[in-house]
Amino acid sequence: MLSCSGVSIRYQVGDFKNIGLKEWVMRRLTGRYKVVEFWADRDVTFSLESGDMLGIIGANGAGKSTLLKAVAGIMEPTKGKIVRRGKIAALLELASGFDGELTVRENTYLRGALLGYTRAFMDDAYGSIVDFAELRDFEDRPFKQLSSGMKSRLAFSIASLIKPEILILDEVLSVGDGAFRRKSEAKMREIISGGATTILVTHSMGQVREMCSKVLWLDKGRQIAFSDDVPGVCAAYEAYLKNTSVPPSFP
Amino acid sequence: MTETLSRYRFLFEELVKRDFKKKYKRTVLGMGWSMLMPLLTLLVMKLVFGQFFGRNIDHFTTYIFCGNVIFCWFSESSGLGMRSLFGNAAIFSKVNVPKYLFLLSGSVQTLINFLLTMLVFLFFCWLDDVTFTWRFVMLAYPVATMLVFNIGIGLVLSALYVFFRDMDYIWGVATQLLMYGSAIFYSVDGMSPKAQMVFACNPVYRHIAYFREVVLGGAVPDLETHLTLACFALVALAVGAFMYKHYNTRFLYYV
Numbered sequence: 001m002l003s004c005s006g007v008s009i010r011y012q013v014g015d016f017k018n019i020g021l022k023e024w025v026m027r028r029l030t031g032r033y034k035v036v037e038f039w040a041d042r043d044v045t046f047s048l049e050s051g052d053m054l055g056i057i058g059a060n061g062a063g064k065s066t067l068l069k070a071v072a073g074i075m076e077p078t079k080g081k082i083v084r085r086g087k088i089a090a091l092l093e094l095a096s097g098f099d100g101e102l103t104v105r106e107n108t109y110l111r112g113a114l115l116g117y118t119r120a121f122m123d124d125a126y127g128s129i130v131d132f133a134e135l136r137d138f139e140d141r142p143f144k145q146l147s148s149g150m151k152s153r154l155a156f157s158i159a160s161l162i163k164p165e166i167l168i169l170d171e172v173l174s175v176g177d178g179a180f181r182r183k184s185e186a187k188m189r190e191i192i193s194g195g196a197t198t199i200l201v202t203h204s205m206g207q208v209r210e211m212c213s214k215v216l217w218l219d220k221g222r223q224i225a226f227s228d229d230v231p232g233v234c235a236a237y238e239a240y241l242k243n244t245s246v247p248p249s250f251p
Numbered sequence: 252m253t254e255t256l257s258r259y260r261f262l263f264e265e266l267v268k269r270d271f272k273k274k275y276k277r278t279v280l281g282m283g284w285s286m287l288m289p290l291l292t293l294l295v296m297k298l299v300f301g302q303f304f305g306r307n308i309d310h311f312t313t314y315i316f317c318g319n320v321i322f323c324w325f326s327e328s329s330g331l332g333m334r335s336l337f338g339n340a341a342i343f344s345k346v347n348v349p350k351y352l353f354l355l356s357g358s359v360q361t362l363i364n365f366l367l368t369m370l371v372f373l374f375f376c377w378l379d380d381v382t383f384t385w386r387f388v389m390l391a392y393p394v395a396t397m398l399v400f401n402i403g404i405g406l407v408l409s410a411l412y413v414f415f416r417d418m419d420y421i422w423g424v425a426t427q428l429l430m431y432g433s434a435i436f437y438s439v440d441g442m443s444p445k446a447q448m449v450f451a452c453n454p455v456y457r458h459i460a461y462f463r464e465v466v467l468g469g470a471v472p473d474l475e476t477h478l479t480l481a482c483f484a485l486v487a488l489a490v491g492a493f494m495y496k497h498y499n500t501r502f503l504y505y506v
Contacts, residue, residue: 012504020417069503073347076500090346097341101273110269113262114346122261 001197002071002166003047007080009066011040039221040066043080046216046226050165053198055212055230057205057237062218064201068092068168071199086165086197089115098151100144104135107143111158125161132187133157134180153180160187167191167198205234259352266356274360285364286371289316289323300436308438310467313379317462318435320365320372321393325401325455326426328361332405333412333422340413340506350502351495354405362398369394381466389471392480393461399484400454406491410498413505433459454483 013036019027027033041063048054056064069075071082072090097114098107108129112122130136133153138146146154169188192198192211202208208215208230215233217224225233275282296315297305305311335353336343343350376383412418432449433456439447450456457480464472 017505018416021411021415021421022417024415074344074500075503092345097345099269099273101276102269106269106272110265113265114342114348117261119261119264 001048001050001052001085002199003083004067004071004077005045005047005081005083007041007044007067007070007077007082008039009041009063009070009075010037010078011066012037039078041070041077041218042221042223044216044218044223045080046214046223048197048199048214050197051195052214053192053200053212054214054216055208056199056201056216056218057203057208057234058218058224059241061220063221064218065092065170067218068170068199068201071166072168084166088166088168089159089162089164090168090170091159091162092168092170098143098155100142102143103140104130104143104146104154105139108154108158111155115159115162117161121161129154129157129161132160132183149177149180153184156184156187160184160191162191163194164196167196169198170201171203205238209234259349262348263352263356266352267359270356270360282364282367285327286368288327289319289368290371292323293319296436304437310379310381313376313381313467314438314463315436316372316375317466318433318459320368321397321459321462322430322433322435322455323368324361324365324397325404326430327364328358328401329404329408329422329426330419331357331361332401333408333418335405336409336502337413337416337506340502344503344506350499351406351492354402354409358398358402358405361401365394376466382469384469386465386469386471389465390462392477393458396480396484397458400458400487403484403487403489403491406495407487410491410494410502413498413502429453429455432456435459454480454487457483 024033044063044067046054056067058064066075068090069092070077071084072088072092073084074090097111099110102110105126108126109119109122112125113119117125130139133150133156135146135150135154138150143151189211200207200212212230214226214228215230216226217233217237225236227233293312293316296319297312300315301311308314332354335357336350339350339353342348343353408418408422415421432453434450439450442450457476461472461476461480464470
């Protein structure tokens with residue numbers, strides 16, 4: 001369904017951002033223009049079959065989100081190859097990308113359109129989306145008046161209707177307060193059990209142990225492990241976090 | 252491109268709606284305000300320059316209005332277009348959608364604005380005792396090429412704006428220069444051939460001149476003019492499309 005072979009992604013950072021044309025020309029002329037490049041991911045290789053659920057673990061800055069962006073097609077890998085078969089949906093940092101000026105209703109339609117739903121589908125689903133997010137009373141409020149919890153609830157409710165063959169989740173399982181979290185986790189499980197190939201990025205080892213059939217451990221862009229021995233890798237990762245020692249090497 | 256457009260039609264419609272709502276929803280004057288803009292400039296120019304240039308130019312009000320209606324469209328469209336990509340960074344860094352949709356959505360808005368201003372323009376022509384002929388239909392041609400030209404320039408500017416955030420100041424100055432260099436309130440007749448050559452290379456001026464020839468001259472410009480206008484439009488569009496294609500996955504680094 002999905003395979004990454006030798007995927008490396010080079011990121012550009014440094015002075016080039018926000019400098020403006022005048023400054024750029026000056027720096028080019030004086031030879032002080034420097035682009036710092038670093039490899040967010042280096043030689044990552046894994047493959048997933050239909051129904052697999054992959055958990056990606058690793059400390060901050062391990063290259064997890066960058067890898068997801070490449071898998072989703074938002075970025076292109078600098079080296080290596082990603083082969084995807086089937087419709088892909090990436091739910092990355094859900095609560096951002098809404099428009100504060102628009103109402104809940106307008107934002108819901110816009111988000112639905114962004115996720116590739118049709119208008120007919122949205123007309124049908126709109127009621128259940130708002131009910132699931134528990135935002136009936138807020139339908140015509142400008143979005144900026146909503147609390148951040150409400151925003152993520154709405155984001156989740158829209159996104160959870162998606163029926164992709166490959167589903168990418170970045171920290172979206174933990175949404176809202178206690179009651180909503182239980183509801184959203186149940187919904188998520190329902191989607192996953194529907195046979196989609198799922199990639200999940202999370203810091204919760206509990207979720208990985210409980211749900212994932214495979215696990216990928218990244219550390220500063222390097223691939224430490226890709227294995228279906230989920231408990232083994234999780235245990236090693238937790239031990240590594242506790243001792244902050246050098247990550248062990250896996251076969 | 253038509254295939255992706257039909258696939259993304261729902262998204263495109265929602266983007267157009269969003270842009271409209273954001274622009275007009277919470278203002279009392281709404282769309283009237285953006286139509287007022289060309290009218291106010293028209294009034295100022297008529298008062299200020301009427302004494303200087305008005306004496307030698309027939310139908311001076313209509314003469315300026317031809318320039319104004321085109322120039323205001325261009326300046327609004329390029330200004331709005333420039334911010335269209337960067338303003339939607341939160342979306343395109345999370346979802347893989349065709350990035351030119353943001354620009355096209357803004358273009359729809361400015362086009363509608365322009366067409367409404369055109370109605371006012373025709374009304375003013377009538378007030379100014381301009382003779383209406385069947386040739387007015389030909390105005391659709393410069394409108395079409397100008398639309399494509401505006402989209403092309405919008406693509407180029409919006410890509411540049413992602414890389415260089417000071418583009419809006421630079422473009423502001425450039426627009427100002429272009430305004431004075433487009434013979435909106437004066438005539439190029441009697442200028443040296445060299446100067447006229449320079450004006451001939453200015454796409455905005457060429458569109459204005461087309462308008463004037465039809466509206467005030469009652470004639471349709473020659474074939475060469477038609478080809479030139481098409482050329483301007485296609486070159487701008489090609490450059491813009493190339494930039495979007497080339498930098499498609501690299502815009503991300505700059506936002």
